[in-house]
Amino acid sequence: MSSIYPTLNLDLEIVRQNIKNMAVKCRRSDIEFRPHFKTHQSIDIGRIFKENGVKGITVSSLKMAEYFANDGWEDITIAFPANILASSVYNDIASRIDLKTLVISDDVIKKLDSEIRHEMGLYIELDPDYGRSGVPIGDLDKMEILLKTINSSKNLYAAGFYCHAGFTYKARSAENVLNLIEPVIEKLSTIKSKFSDLPICFGDTPSCSLLNDFGPVDQLSPGNFVFYDWMQVEIGSCSPNEIAIYMECPVIEKFDERYEVLIHGGAVHFSKEAIEINGSNSFGEPRLKHLSVETYLKSLSQEHGIIKCSPPVFNEINVEETIQIFPIHSCLTADLMQSYITTEGKIVDHLSAVNK
Amino acid sequence: MSSIYPTLNLDLEIVRQNIKNMAVKCRRSDIEFRPHFKTHQSIDIGRIFKENGVKGITVSSLKMAEYFANDGWEDITIAFPANILASSVYNDIASRIDLKTLVISDDVIKKLDSEIRHEMGLYIELDPDYGRSGVPIGDLDKMEILLKTINSSKNLYAAGFYCHAGFTYKARSAENVLNLIEPVIEKLSTIKSKFSDLPICFGDTPSCSLLNDFGPVDQLSPGNFVFYDWMQVEIGSCSPNEIAIYMECPVIEKFDERYEVLIHGGAVHFSKEAIEINGSNSFGEPRLKHLSVETYLKSLSQEHGIIKCSPPVFNEINVEETIQIFPIHSCLTADLMQSYITTEGKIVDHLSAVNK
Numbered sequence: 001m002s003s004i005y006p007t008l009n010l011d012l013e014i015v016r017q018n019i020k021n022m023a024v025k026c027r028r029s030d031i032e033f034r035p036h037f038k039t040h041q042s043i044d045i046g047r048i049f050k051e052n053g054v055k056g057i058t059v060s061s062l063k064m065a066e067y068f069a070n071d072g073w074e075d076i077t078i079a080f081p082a083n084i085l086a087s088s089v090y091n092d093i094a095s096r097i098d099l100k101t102l103v104i105s106d107d108v109i110k111k112l113d114s115e116i117r118h119e120m121g122l123y124i125e126l127d128p129d130y131g132r133s134g135v136p137i138g139d140l141d142k143m144e145i146l147l148k149t150i151n152s153s154k155n156l157y158a159a160g161f162y163c164h165a166g167f168t169y170k171a172r173s174a175e176n177v178l179n180l181i182e183p184v185i186e187k188l189s190t191i192k193s194k195f196s197d198l199p200i201c202f203g204d205t206p207s208c209s210l211l212n213d214f215g216p217v218d219q220l221s222p223g224n225f226v227f228y229d230w231m232q233v234e235i236g237s238c239s240p241n242e243i244a245i246y247m248e249c250p251v252i253e254k255f256d257e258r259y260e261v262l263i264h265g266g267a268v269h270f271s272k273e274a275i276e277i278n279g280s281n282s283f284g285e286p287r288l289k290h291l292s293v294e295t296y297l298k299s300l301s302q303e304h305g306i307i308k309c310s311p312p313v314f315n316e317i318n319v320e321e322t323i324q325i326f327p328i329h330s331c332l333t334a335d336l337m338q339s340y341i342t343t344e345g346k347i348v349d350h351l352s353a354v355n356k
Numbered sequence: 357m358s359s360i361y362p363t364l365n366l367d368l369e370i371v372r373q374n375i376k377n378m379a380v381k382c383r384r385s386d387i388e389f390r391p392h393f394k395t396h397q398s399i400d401i402g403r404i405f406k407e408n409g410v411k412g413i414t415v416s417s418l419k420m421a422e423y424f425a426n427d428g429w430e431d432i433t434i435a436f437p438a439n440i441l442a443s444s445v446y447n448d449i450a451s452r453i454d455l456k457t458l459v460i461s462d463d464v465i466k467k468l469d470s471e472i473r474h475e476m477g478l479y480i481e482l483d484p485d486y487g488r489s490g491v492p493i494g495d496l497d498k499m500e501i502l503l504k505t506i507n508s509s510k511n512l513y514a515a516g517f518y519c520h521a522g523f524t525y526k527a528r529s530a531e532n533v534l535n536l537i538e539p540v541i542e543k544l545s546t547i548k549s550k551f552s553d554l555p556i557c558f559g560d561t562p563s564c565s566l567l568n569d570f571g572p573v574d575q576l577s578p579g580n581f582v583f584y585d586w587m588q589v590e591i592g593s594c595s596p597n598e599i600a601i602y603m604e605c606p607v608i609e610k611f612d613e614r615y616e617v618l619i620h621g622g623a624v625h626f627s628k629e630a631i632e633i634n635g636s637n638s639f640g641e642p643r644l645k646h647l648s649v650e651t652y653l654k655s656l657s658q659e660h661g662i663i664k665c666s667p668p669v670f671n672e673i674n675v676e677e678t679i680q681i682f683p684i685h686s687c688l689t690a691d692l693m694q695s696y697i698t699t700e701g702k703i704v705d706h707l708s709a710v711n712k
Contacts, residue, residue: 319464
């Protein structure tokens with residue numbers, strides 16, 4: 001597919017393979033697969049998960065929960081701590097489906113108890129020393145207090161523990177990831193031995209792609225693996241041929257004196273997510289027949305992208321053609337692009353085109 | 357305005373003042389004001405410019421040109437080098453309005469000449485040693501060659517020179533900006549003395565906000581000044597009370613042990629643009645009654661934002677309320693948010709909600 005504008009191409013065969021691989025891994029370990037839909041945010045892609053036997057899903061916002069509930073998903077976790085201001089929206093969704101969300105504090109649980117009029121599940125969010133959000137993973141006393149409050153509420157029930165080890169994104173090898181995750185799995189085992197009747201939901205893409213033994217984990221909720229991206233390649237979670245989306249951008253001009261190429265494709269298409277590779281920040285990695293470490297998207301402004309090239313790659317790129325580029329962070333690129341075009345030319349939906 | 361979701365608030369009084377200030381500055385210097393609309397991307401806000409006497413505008417993409425042409429703008433510059441692949445779109449717009457765009461190379465001008473069937477203006481883009489795109493600002497021979505090719509074409513005419521000194525964004529004081537721009541103005545004077553009949557269009561927000569004498573410049577096309585943002589405060593282009601937009605985000609949880617607050621507001625709302633302030637990256641600056649240098653948006657994931665607070669600010673923030681935050685880069689935040697809510701509660705349009 002070539003285009004006169006920057007477009008986001010989607011290879012559905014790779015998507016199907018990525019979904020199948022993770023579904024098989026979960027089945028083998030007798031783990032419930034509750035994939036995160038924040039990466040694709042697409043009804044069409046959601047249906048591929050359904051074909052693979054998925055019943056419960058994970059999302060990161062109320063609007064995403066509504067989007068997928070409207071497509072018939074009946075078991076949705078909003079993996080974001082409850083927003084008391086939005087209790088009417090939780091009530092609306094919980095009246096229609098099995099809705100779950102995360103909690104961290106006694107105060108919020110009590111406020112939810114006074115506002116939620118339909119059955120709703122609460123996962124206690126655990127912070128595995130990531131420092132974003134959650135109850136410290138070693139604070140079993142606090143977990144006990146929160147569970148007591150949940151269990152004494154009217155419409156809320158304890159759905160389990162939810163743990164996102166986002167620090168695996170700092171890893172730069174499979175070994176790194178495994179070393180970072182080992183102590184988390186140990187701490188989850190301690191929690192499991194104390195609260196054995198409650199499921200543990202776990203799942204960042206690096207861990208889920210690389211681990212084979214998930215110890216006490218009952219549910220997996222990775223999201224990014226559906227597409228992967230160049231960050232995951234650098235982390236060691238996937239190979240380039242497992243990346244299911246890539247941008248296609250018009251080549252606008254070539255600058256001979258600096259082996260650089262101007263493309264139409266900027267921060268409003270790729271996002272400003274970058275990753276340091278060999279000492280330079282890359283905002284995207286050209287999808288070339290032969291990998292060139294010297295060739296990368298070196299800078300972005302609103303609509304401009306500048307690709308730094310090796311001399312042989314530079315000579316192969318032509319104005320009046322397009323160039324294909326793997327995003328650094330597929331979730332953000334897809335959110336900006338608002339739709340996908342499959343290799344067969346079909347348009348696939350994204351929530352951002354409908355209701356952000 | 358409070359909200360259960362992250363929203364982008366717009367203070368139209370500040371917008372009107374920012375527009376008026378720049379329009380007055382242009383009139384005083386007998387400069388044509390051709391504002392860049394890439395920051396607001398809004399028909400409603402465009403009309404405020406019209407009320408201030410603006411006739412010619414600047415945009416950064418073909419879709420933006422179509423959006424504003426459809427609202428009756430009849431003189432539009434696409435400040436992005438011509439994309440040969442899209443010649444049918446240029447033809448369509450140029451058949452309706454006075455369309456101009458940028459060129460850098462003889463090859464592209466010749467290809468345009470063979471494809472463009474309606475009168476269209478071409479600015480020669482100049483690169484003031486910024487390294488993004490353009491003819492090197494000292495290469496007068498190349499300018500002469502390009503002008504000759506334009507002048508011997510069928511439907512293309514020379515609209516002038518276009519120069520964007522984007523490196524002023526690296527400045528961290530008004531003096532910095534002025535020192536960076538002085539040599540550019542000198543080089544533009546050399547160009548003006550050789551090609552005296554062609555207008556020079558110039559305009560990054562830091563320069564346009566801080567300079568009073570624009571030397572040989574005939575047209576100004578700044579964009580960001582319509583809203584400004586926290587990056588412009590750090591550069592020295594504006595004061596915080598000149599920033600016209602701010603995010604309003606629900607406060608979700610407070611973490612006492614680390615004086616941090618979790619908000620709903622992440623990379624899909626703010627963008628991942630950050631700026632280093634006092635050695636730490638900030639993704640947004642809370643809009644507080646009393647400025648607190650210790651309080652800033654320290655990290656973002658897709659939907660999560662973590663605000664690091666000074667102890668007194670931490671104590672003033674409450675769950676079940678919202679917090680207002682100035683974006684680092686208003687262009688990218690507005691593009692992600694897809695609409696604005698005025699302080700009077702009215703919704704204001706953004707192109708991204710319609711056709712990205």
